[in-house]
Amino acid sequence: MLFRVLFILVVVQALSASPPAPQNVHVDNWLLTWTPAAEEGDTTYTVEYSSFDSFVWKNVTSCVHKSSNSCNVTSTKAEDEHGCVRLRVQAERHGLTSTPVEVCSRHGDSCTPYFSLMPGPGSLTVHLSRNHSLARDYADHAKHRVYYGKEGESLLYAKYEDALASVTIPELQEGQRYCVQVQNIYFGKCVGLPTCPQCVLIPESKKDSKPTVILAVGLMMVLVLLIPVIAYFLICKPERIKEWLRPPYELPEDFLEPFPDHHLAISSSSPTEECWNVITSISPQELST
Template sequence: MLLILLCIQAVVQVPVLSEVMLEPPQNIHFDEQLLIWTPATEERNVTYTAEYRRFGTSEWKDIQTCTQKSFSSCIINFSKPEHVHECVMLRVRAERGGLTSRPVKACSRHGSLCTPEVSLTARPGSLTVYLSRNHGLAVEHEDHVKHRVYYGKEGESQQKYKDAASSVSIHELEEGQRYCTKVQYIHYNKPVGPESCTQCEVIPKTRHEPKQTVVIVAVLVIVALVILMYAIAYILIVQCGRIKQWLQPPCEIPDHFLLEPFPEHQVCSSSGSPSEGHLDVISSIS
């Protein structure tokens, strides 16, 4: 009995495991009415079916011209003509032997009536997302339609977003890192139309331009000269006496500037003029 139950459980789990292993398509995008995707597996007998859903409804319907296609593209052609000019969501799923993969939503690469056209410019620490205020939905719904800009580092989920009527700049980004964005229209805070395909840019690092470097060097030189001038003025005014003392040469009177010594045997005559003669030295006086 136990063996029978194990066999039944194994048979039930086989389709579940097979379904998990069936990889969905990747890189799904559309241009105008051409829907394109990349097969995630090289297995044979895998077909693809595209679906659409009108915004405001929850029902997904197959696109008759894109049902069980073995190719990686198809022409979008709705069964009802009025759907052509309405905003719809698109997605593609893989099928094989009654198994179905997880459906993946499509994005718009070059913009359309229901998807904004996006361009990026990266600067040190910031990323600017250029968007047009004059688009088809704005003409019909005026200021009730805005852009929702999702952003985040490459490889991470883009959960952060900003809402804006036109272009928006995202600041305080890490330099040297690659950031990605995607944009979608919102009407009264509700998504309208497919998202734009993800675009990424590397945030450049800050660099000092040559002109800025020259200005900084010039300012430093001027400051140094001013400080040097004040130092010289201080020394000349306050330490003037000490400077003169330092500059004064040592005073030594040469021998030839001295007066001749008085002659040891020179005497004065009665007339007041000196006369020469032999004089005895008086040794004592009593």
């Protein structure tokens, strides 16, 4: 009996629970695709649109109760003067609907701004152009709304900056990934599809960059001062350079004195006579006898 009650409660709760919202919802050349959040055979999807000057959401006729995960939404361009509509998708099951998920566009067009990102130490520059159809029609009343936040945050509910063109976002955490999403606005009202988020890493500033710059500037100043001095000596004072390059030497103290007398005496004297002792003596008379 208890098992039956628990089983009925589980079945009722499952039937009364809202279906999970679709994921990865985006438009690519007016083909809307999404990823089902769960493999449920009885779950369908409906696409809604809102025109430029209306806050009312209406069903896209060809995209109601779709069991597939895609739908062509080209027909919605005719629902607005500028062809700029907003789109959202919601899942349906047993009469219950999920939270609607707003659609983003992967490519810029007349209704979705094109932008590029340039990260710097502690900041992020979002490059945008004022050359678009809304700006030509409404001048400075047409702006860009730049949503930004850390990766994983819901950007459409995060911080944002309104700008006519490019904007730099300061005071960001270094070493952290930030994502940006941009949408056109007119008098503060969102117009057209927002861009799909783009994420970049904010680089860390080099702590030793300042001493390196100072050293480079000092070296350049030294070179600027030395080059004219070296050129002057090479052109006007070459003899001074020869003197500086001549190796040091010392002459002996008696280098310039005359030679001593005994050297001359030795060279001019005659050979010495030999001395001997007489051992015997024979006269000529003795030899004759």
